[in-house]
Amino acid sequence: MRLLRDRYGGQLKRLFHFHGDVRQALLLRFRRGKAGAEKFCHQLSRGFRDVDELNSAIGLLIALGLPAHEPRMQALLGGIQHDLLDLGGELSIPGYTLLKPGRVAVLEEWLNAANASLPRLQEFICPGGSIAAAQAHVCRTVCRRAERAVVEMAEAQAISNTVRQYLNRLSDLLFVLGRLLNRGSGGTETQWDRARAT
Numbered sequence: 360m361r362l363l364r365d366r367y368g369g370q371l372k373r374l375f376h377f378h379g380d381v382r383q384a385l386l387l388r389f390r391r392g393k394a395g396a397e398k399f400c401h402q403l404s405r406g407f408r409d410v411d412e413l414n415s416a417i418g419l420l421i422a423l424g425l426p427a428h429e430p431r432m433q434a435l436l437g438g439i440q441h442d443l444l445d446l447g448g449e450l451s452i453p454g455y456t457l458l459k460p461g462r463v464a465v466l467e468e469w470l471n472a473a474n475a476s477l478p479r480l481q482e483f484i485c486p487g488g489s490i491a492a493a494q495a496h497v498c499r500t501v502c503r504r505a506e507r508a509v510v511e512m513a514e515a516q517a518i519s520n521t522v523r524q525y526l527n528r529l530s531d532l533l534f535v536l537g538r539l540l541n542r543g544s545g546g547t548e549t550q551w552d553r554a555r556a557t
């Protein structure tokens with residue numbers, strides 16, 4: 360809150376509490392017209408909520424247990440959790456930069472290396488397999504939703520390209536991690552059966 364006060368001391372009008380089922384999210388209302396403020400708060404709350412849910416989903420993925428022979432994967436996901444906290448900080452303070460472009464490059468390096476070790480997909484695959492792989496797919500879908508929410512937020516405030524690129528690459532990476540986790544557990548991928556009987 361001190362950082363918010365220091366940066367927006369003259370613009371802060373009042374604080375709002377949005378009540379959810381589990382907790383309260385503290386949001387800011389800026390000096391805008393009523394309609395603009397309501398739209399901004401709605402978009403902001405969606406962005407916060409989805410990024411927070413994504414971080415929690417990744418936490419569950421880590422807690423489920425990752426392959427012992429892949430210590431770098433746990434370090435990667437732990438770093439991603441910190442990145443998402445940085446990303447949330449950027450969403451709460453327009454114009455403030457926390458997430459560095461180098462973090463996008465880290466995801467891209469992982470994507471390239473992981474894709475090189477996996478067989479090329481011939482068809483869509485059904486999410487599932489091992490528990491960890493299934494949870495990686497859940498993380499992927501939450502990440503896609505967070506990405507859409509951030510794109511909507513960009514209509515009301517400036518959002519850095521790094522934030523949008525990060526969520527885009529992260530959703531791709533979570534898909535690939537799901538495949539890696541499934542193969543690492545000895546599982547098989549169930550491909551979409553287009554010709555199945557109806």
